[in-house]
Amino acid sequence: MAKRENIDQLITDFIEIGIQQREIDPLDKNLKTNQLLYLLGKEDFISDLSVSLLLPERLAVLDQLVDYAVNEGVIEDFPATREILEAEIMNLITPLTSEVNRQFWSRYASSPKQATDYFYHLSQANDYIKTRQIAKNTHFEYASPFGPLEITINLSKPEKDPKQIALAKQTSNAGYPNCLLCMENEGYAGRIDYPARSNHRIIRMPLNDENWGLQYSPYAYYNEHCIFLSAEHKPMKLEKATFEKILGIVEQFPHYFVGSNADLPIVGGSILSHDHYQGGRHTFAMERAEVNYSFSLEGFSSVEAGILNWPMSVIRLKSQDKADLIDAATLVLEQWRDYSDEEAGILSHTKEVPHNTITPIARRSGEDFEIDLVLRNNRTSSEFPDGIYHPHPDVQHIKKENIGLIEVMGLAILPPRLQAELQEVELYLRDEPNEIAAYHQEWADQLKEKATFDAAMDVHHFVMEAVGEVFLRVLEDAGVYKQTVAGQVAFKKFIQTLSH
Template structure:
């Protein structure tokens, strides 16, 4: 396909997707020709049977730009060029917000459907790369858990890694972080992702300006990020609970949750106040209440302990205000709570250890909030965290257990794709190159499975990987699932 045909096809796809109108065709073509350093144009008829999609066409254009020395053959340079091209085809934030508001007046889901599709069509959501992820569900004692091996984020090439190491250190404070509103339309630079085609929806949450965007690498359906207009650290408090409830009130088909606000149990970005949400039902949402209790000061609130590997208090009420006050009481009590028998200490000196991972949703017309109790204490035996995946499961998952994992979706490293194939080979008695840290697991599986065939080996490994993830969550649970642990959990909730 010639470069002119590539340009024409991209513009045709953009018109079909509704990114631009037919009246924008000439303008868009000229702006893209300018980016390609082309001063002339040759009309070529597009082929409707051609299967190329927008990401494919962008790859072709980017390769042309590299071949003709328009950009360097570096990952970030190519990302910036691709985003620059799509920026020509995406409306300005004011137009998008106006359209979103128009759809919202009709129905909230219609508004998010519009913005989600736009974020995909604009290639901000990396649909082609996301399709490479390995995803499936496995049965567990807690319902069907989601397993994802994340292959969507491409590795930086060695040339760029070497360049970044030799680049002089600059005081790069704009944007302050990857979640700041200033990323909207930002060109990008070496070491900071391209955001020229990035757009945000303006929200009002409990009287504060917040932003709605989608994750470029969605881990589940309509995986969105809700971020404060102000760059400030994350903090779990009453105001945060209130914003979560306001969000699900405005978008009742979405859930919204926050990572915890302490190291080890928190998310990857604690410097910017933000939440994650989306249109997806996680296993934790489907989990049942296994013990109910009363909150004496909040008779309008139903409360219970959820059957889940981590320690979850679920609150439900038709009154947002009552639920908010009840959630605040749980948080205040938990932050000060110690139970040495359960290895729970609220403080070491002046250092706090207890916090909460909250998740809000609407259920049958009522407000619901899951409060996942977290503790980030360490000791000599568990230097990465007492309530963190223990060392014997680090070969599968040793990173922080954040909001997404808490709810039952394992986001596992790309290395496992090849490593699990080697595990399968070992179970089949074939030649293999199993990583040393998987060898104890392989030996355990060999002892337990006597009839492994090429037909069932993949299913066996998937099932056992799910069991490992279930163990990961049990390790992160503050009150363990045994009798002693559940008695300790009941001691805590009986205080309400």
């Protein structure tokens, strides 16, 4: 807690850290100090203090500066108002957009990786990427028959205070920025109902004669989780241009993968109103999956094609010829859009409403361009009103949300409620007093039948393994062709249409 008698020391040290990190030019010391004083609502300051012999950790200083502002009544004590002030303070050590872009592209001339390393480090150092909150997430692996699936219980985003929610309802949305992915978010202070973006920067980049941007995700789900976004606010649409753009991105940044969420509700886990893709520097289980059935595409002799050994229905295309790969991926998309097989439960349309689309993921594999096309269908039924190819009711106690790009590749993003709820399940399995949620009861009873627990058994590990099994089921539910003999025969029936 920052007290009045040491706040001047904290301000002095904060500025000195910025100078030592070469984020603040010594000539700008007075300027930056005065800007910080203004943010803290402070009119007096002891300007001749020596810096601390051992400088504190910057984010610890940031917390104390914000505490001071709360204690002095400069801001209200809500997560949103604290976040707004945090971003404004960290903006003092963040270069202007023009300078960030100059630094990025100067480094890019030597190496794309050097450029992204610079931008990623900056986005962490200025607290735009919430490293401390991300560290709170629970993460473990489940050894599935398809490779190690990753499970994350997402605890990084702070819960909203009920008073903040009530206040947000009274706040009129000015309609600016247009959405969370618009470039106008760069430097936006934020509101009680809108995230703070004062310390947010976007790299400008050309992409197939369009203006696009590169930014990192504040609450990253994996290493260097980034977003490529259109400078124009326009809806997402899967088409030939999508493949041109995602392959164009991995050509510019060969150390990153990039993928698009599907462009239909239920099977798209994303903001469909703004054209964008997600990428990063992470190897997912799906990338390691082997091809278990190879086939040829007529007219595309340079393209290797095959079906992946994966719980969802994935076609992998690979070629050194980018133009051929784009055309081959477009063929698969267009063929799938209108494909129906009633015997296999696949209907492309209900009257004029489309159901078939694709989740595409692109990467470099040595000299090759590689693209995975995950077949999706968003049809619902009376038995499965949330979606036939969506987590079924018996697994929704763990995962009810849409299965988007990240889950498709083998990384589960599970809701924060599970952290406490699974602890209650563990207590139930140990026959200890518990408050197990009713929607976990049937599952917990099934687990109890599988094993007898004693002091030597790791109940926590057992429950985590069971969660992994559920995530595998979630992926299997989302697969339009199941990993059964009948399912794979039906899949190959579709494959045959690609050469006619």
